Amino acid sequence: MTVLTTLLRPGRTRTLAAFGLAAVLLLLAPLVLSPFRLDLLAKFLCLAMVAVGIGLAWGRGGLLTLGQGVYFGLGAYLMAMHLKLADAGPGGVPDFMLLYGTGQVPGWWEPLRSPVSAILLILVVPAALAALLGWAVFTRRVRGAYFAILSQALAAAFAILLIGQQQTTGGTNGLNGFRAFFGYDLADPVNKQMLYLIAAAVLLLMVAIVRQLTVSRFGELLVAVRDQEDRVRFLGYDPAAVKVVAYVVAAVMAAVGGALFVPIAGIVSPADVGVVPSIGFLIGVAIGGRATLLGPVLGSIAVSWAQTSISEQFPSGWIYFQGALFILVIAFLPGGLASVAGKLRRRAPEGSPA
Amino acid sequence: MRLRSTSRYGATRLSTVSLAALCVVALSACGARVDAGSDTSASAESCVDTSGDTVKIGFLNSLSGTMAISEQTVHDSLELAAQEINADGGVLGKELEIVSEDGQSEPTVFAEKAGKLITSDCVAAVFGGWTSASRKAMLPVFEAQDSLLFYPVQYEGLESSPNIFYTGATTNQQIVPALDYLVEQGTKSLFLVGSDYVFPRTANKIINAYAEAHDIEIVGEEYAPLGHTDFSTIVNKVKSADADAVFNTLNGDSNVAFFKEYKNVGMSADDMPVVSVSIAEEEVGGIGIENVEGQLTAWNYYQTVDSPANTAFVEAFKAEYGEDRPTSDPMEAAYTSLYLWKAMVEKAESFAVEDVTAAADGVTFDAPEGEVVVNGDNHHIAKTALIGKIGADGLIHTEWSSEEPIEPDPYLEGYDWADGLS
């Protein structure tokens, strides 16, 4: 418990220690895990990226976004489209379009042929959509439950749209069967390991970014907007702008997570982006401690791991377990496990390791 | 806040260092590039262990989520087949050891679990999958790991992977015979209703091509999102189009809402018969017999098929799972798939994937639907097409049969009218 305490408490040396420890653990993982388990862990890291963003938007900013699957999906689909085009070769047509589509690559796919513009679009498109939507919603002071429900409907609409455009998006099948990632053979275990390390580095980078944001003036404003929006407005700040920034950062993080998820999992489908997975992202964040720095990451990885291992043993057990987690953690432990650590610490006698 | 400023820089410095370290490792660890001309296939060594008294096989069905409704039944009949085979001495004298995984109704999970079954559990073959999405998700995994999947559901064709055996019908064993039957009945116009995903879209593409060549008018084509439950608009369109028949490729719950609405606006099988390709015995109860009585279905097996093999199968299934449980086409295809694999392995006298596939051609099994033969070229099986009518007893009774097994033709290469399709 003391390790957990150390990891989850925000603070000076602790953050350093936790960050360093996390980096070392992530680096060591390839040495001890089988290729299959390493692949799983890499996937979990991608999902954890979404959680980092949610931790910022929801934990710090109070924006309960139930539609992060949209941004995760945008990043994932843009990456998948690029990989499909790259596999097809210059001027080639992705296999599924030959089977189910017109056999022609639609114009809006073309910008994704080049790796550079694909990476740019993965960052820009979700950011632009989040900025537009956030601006429209937050300046009109749609907030709280209204925002949550709208973001959920957005996820529903996005999934329906993807499914309905089978000729160009693969429909319910989604996009899969990628051979290479920017030229690197995806069947080669060494490249899989490289992908894992990239995911780990990106995740650490995101945590560092969120850390910088939360200790900055912006971070203080964000918390202030969450707790007392009107007072922030009276002080001359624009709460909408603060919220939009947090929302956009969360969206980009989800998109990057999605983009890396695709080569690692080898597939993205509408089932990964709809209402249910979008809410699923939240539970890890809540368990770890929504307002903490590393809580969302650890919570998200723990939940993903639990899902895989519990469903291996008891198929229907996972649903009960997930439901119970939502109920127990949110109702009785709103601060997440981080708050347990905090409570234990307060009870612990003076001089115990901190 | 001011007090913390030192730690802020500390954190930045450390994160920079660890990030740099990770990047160095990442860059130094690059593997093969595809354009280096390296052989991209089968880098994986099979880890299947057949030295002991048992051999592992994997069952991968959705036991939770929306598809559990259908896939649980397939899972049950696979279990039945495994029990029977084990009671009968196993395969090549080895007892089957089942590793069961839950696909959770999500393609991504199917891909992940397929990888686990192959590389962690080292199973000799995997049986399962239902939706096209789940099969498409698993296909690259099986090809990359060079392992075997037996897929037991009728599907949209246009596929033949060396690593998959398809024991359900392809389009020329289900949809095309259904159309032949309709033409025989004098159908001149059709209305197409389907769920919005790959199977209905592809099926309707084929139906359109067929219709053009056979002088049938397609008077409407409507798609409902999966899980759609309000069919008043679509049924309005169907009703006012007044076709000779409706071709229904709706999936799951949507069928219930569609048929209730269909009956509610006063239409029945006498006015405009509906031919369904996704309604089997176990769905009839959920839709309500009174809502679908007299409507038509196209499959390759019904519980009412009259053969000794089927009598034994139905009896065994009911004894195991209860009198009220019907048997259906996908269940039969799953049951058959395990026996076909057994026959292939015994012919090859080996569990190795290459030996099994090499031995596959011409392997036969006296299945509940009748004798089936494996086509070694496209990995499908020859099946007899049956058009059935849903009876008041909730079972489906054969109205018309193709008399003999139809050779599988997943790309419809043997049909002139299907030229432009794939």
Place this chain on the structure above:
Amino acid sequence: MDIIAQLFAGLSLGSVLLLAALGLSLTFGQMGVINMAHGEFMMAGAYTAFVIQGVVGDAGVSLLLALPLGFVVGGLLGLLLEATLIHRMYRRPLDTLLVTWGVALVLQQVARDVFGAPNVDVRAPAWLSGAVEIGGLALPRTRLFILALAIVCVVALALALRATPLGRRIRAVVQNRDLAEASGISSRATDRVTFFIGSGLAGIAGVTLTLLGSVGPTLGTNYIVDAFLVVVAGGIGQIKGTVIAAMALGLMQAFFEYSTTASVAKVLVFVAIVAFLQLRPQGLVSVRTRSLA
């Protein structure tokens, strides 16, 4: 003629949405609780109809019995939820969303384990089968029944809120909890009753859905997002807004679906709602309350 047929289809879909959303407009609109398990209460109502039909046999009698019993079953589930979880969370309305989502997951799996994963069939009574022909237009009796039932529910709820002592208490608590408490109204008791009625209405909605579609564990999830959109677009605190929003959504879906496809129609409806909330962020009709931030 097609336009009239679609008009009816839209109103009919609107009445289904209305039944699903009416209870929500109480629990969400009046109390600020975002109950994602509302859909599962509908499912419970539908299974109630199934069980009663199994016991009674006759489809007509069982439907008439199922309506009040569905109300009670839904209401009791709601009461249980309120008493165990929700009451400790009134200060955290957003968190109720996630907790009730967990409850929804559990209830779905319970239904799957108790009734089995396959759908079950609830027969419609003979007097509801077929259609009423008016000038060449076939209006299905089930849909007329649901339309009528929706009207009855709305009127009954409106009367209860407006003309009974209970309704006065509910409105008082909604408008100013502290003042109501100070005037001797027990806000705890009022909350419970409100939640009972709201959840009970979900039960009724579930019973009527058995006339239209499948009865299975996921019955509620198909409606929950739409139902919340109705409440959001209608504005909180007044039934009038919910009624208009439900009908508008139903009509939009029907007409968009007629001219495009069902998938595109759903997306268009969503876009329309976002655009509408740009114009009126508080929804169609709003009452200033202290219940929501």
